[in-house]
Amino acid sequence: MTTTTDTTTATTVLEASGVTMRFGGLTAVKGVDLKVNAGEIVGLIGPNGAGKTTFFNCLTGLYVPTEGTVSYKGTVLPPKPHLVTSAGIARTFQNIRLFHNMTVLENVLVGRHTRTKEGLWSALLRGPGFKKAEAASEARAMELLEFIGLEKKAQHLAKNLPYGEQRKLEIARALASDPGLILLDEPTAGMNPQETRAAEELIFAIRDMGIAVLVIEHDMRFIFNLCDRVACLVQGEKLIEGTAAEVQGDERVVAAYLGEPFEGDPSAAPAAEVAEVEAAEVEAAEVAEVEAAEVEAAEEHAEAEAEAEAPAEADADAEPEPDAEPAAAPDSTTSTDGEAK
Ligand SMILES: Nc1ncnc2c1ncn2[C@@H]1O[C@H](COP(=O)(O)OP(=O)(O)OP(=O)(O)O)[C@@H](O)[C@H]1O
Numbered sequence: 013m014t015t016t017t018d019t020t021t022a023t024t025v026l027e028a029s030g031v032t033m034r035f036g037g038l039t040a041v042k043g044v045d046l047k048v049n050a051g052e053i054v055g056l057i058g059p060n061g062a063g064k065t066t067f068f069n070c071l072t073g074l075y076v077p078t079e080g081t082v083s084y085k086g087t088v089l090p091p092k093p094h095l096v097t098s099a100g101i102a103r104t105f106q107n108i109r110l111f112h113n114m115t116v117l118e119n120v121l122v123g124r125h126t127r128t129k130e131g132l133w134s135a136l137l138r139g140p141g142f143k144k145a146e147a148a149s150e151a152r153a154m155e156l157l158e159f160i161g162l163e164k165k166a167q168h169l170a171k172n173l174p175y176g177e178q179r180k181l182e183i184a185r186a187l188a189s190d191p192g193l194i195l196l197d198e199p200t201a202g203m204n205p206q207e208t209r210a211a212e213e214l215i216f217a218i219r220d221m222g223i224a225v226l227v228i229e230h231d232m233r234f235i236f237n238l239c240d241r242v243a244c245l246v247q248g249e250k251l252i253e254g255t256a257a258e259v260q261g262d263e264r265v266v267a268a269y270l271g272e273p274f275e276g277d278p279s280a281a282p283a284a285e286v287a288e289v290e291a292a293e294v295e296a297a298e299v300a301e302v303e304a305a306e307v308e309a310a311e312e313h314a315e316a317e318a319e320a321e322a323p324a325e326a327d328a329d330a331e332p333e334p335d336a337e338p339a340a341a342p343d344s345t346t347s348t349d350g351e352a353k
Pocket residue numbers: 035038040058059060061062063064065066067106
């Protein structure tokens with residue numbers, strides 16, 4: 013599978029411009045621009061709390077961005093989830109949101125409802141038009157279940173699926189709305205390595221179906237293997253965007269993941285606190301070193317005295333003596349009996 017994309021001629025599917033989301037005093041997403049072109053798989057990475065899910069929520073109308081716009085295929089989207097879905101953007105959630113007491117098939121059918129034209133009366137009367145539409149929806153849902161490999165579990169309750177399969181079912185449900193772009197929020201969270209590998213293949217296959225993909229993940233091997241481009245968010249801002257190789261090798265990305273401060277890092281105060289703790293630890297280690305040296309000196313002194321008293325036994329004592337006596341004796345008496353006496 014190749015991942016070639018000509019970004020110069022490719023049509024832009026998603027364009028987020030200056031998206032900002034504030035919650036009271038907290039700016040979770042700060043002026044983020046991001047494009048996804050047709051045929052692309054784009055990754056969104058960043059440490060916990062960087063604003064990735066909030067950004068997805070802004071893209072899908074779950075949040076109304078404080079500033080900025082989101083366009084799909086050249087049209088600015090109204091911030092209403094159902095309008096975003098019917099425009100052509102589907103998503104999965106970081107915390108799986110399935111209808112647990114519905115079957116696997118029914119869950120996929122729910123995702124299909126934006127594409128069914130039959131109205132309320134038609135559904136209530138269950139006329140021929142409705143039945144035909146229902147049969148078509150079911151056939152499409154079964155196709156999607158085959159695509160993700162869950163067709164044999166179509167009649168199982170969603171809640172009885174293992175975690176990895178629930179994640180796949182969410183993807184099938186998202187695909188049921190016939191999207192042109194799918195947003196995946198941590199699709200491999202909780203998956204084992206084999207499931208992760210299969211998810212990777214599944215996402216390539218989705219791209220090959222002509223659906224652009226924007227994916228959030230913490231699994232870097234997965235992201236760098238999968239994505240044509242990767243953007244990294246740190247504290248709500250886009251730190252860098254580039255090819256997998258460019259982002260992978262960027263020391264600011266590494267620093268962000270290790271929690272090291274970088275230029276313009278607004279969390280400088282906590283970093284100072286960390287430095288203070290580290291200094292205290294160094295000081296404690298120095299004190300311990302001095303104490304150890306004192307113990308050693310005492311041991312040497314005791315040894316010298318013992319040698320002076322019994323020079324003939326020096327050889328036999330060489331092995332067991334150093335640690336066993338002086339260190340163990342005072343400790344064991346004070347720690348076990350010291351207070352009772
Ligand atoms: N509805 C909300 N109200 C207030 N603060 C929020 C809300 N949603 C998110 N936040 C805050 O916005 C920041 C970004 O959170 P977000 O969930 O977007 O991060 P994330 O990058 O998805 O993290 P993770 O990798 O842990 O999923 C966090 O500080 C979070 O507490």
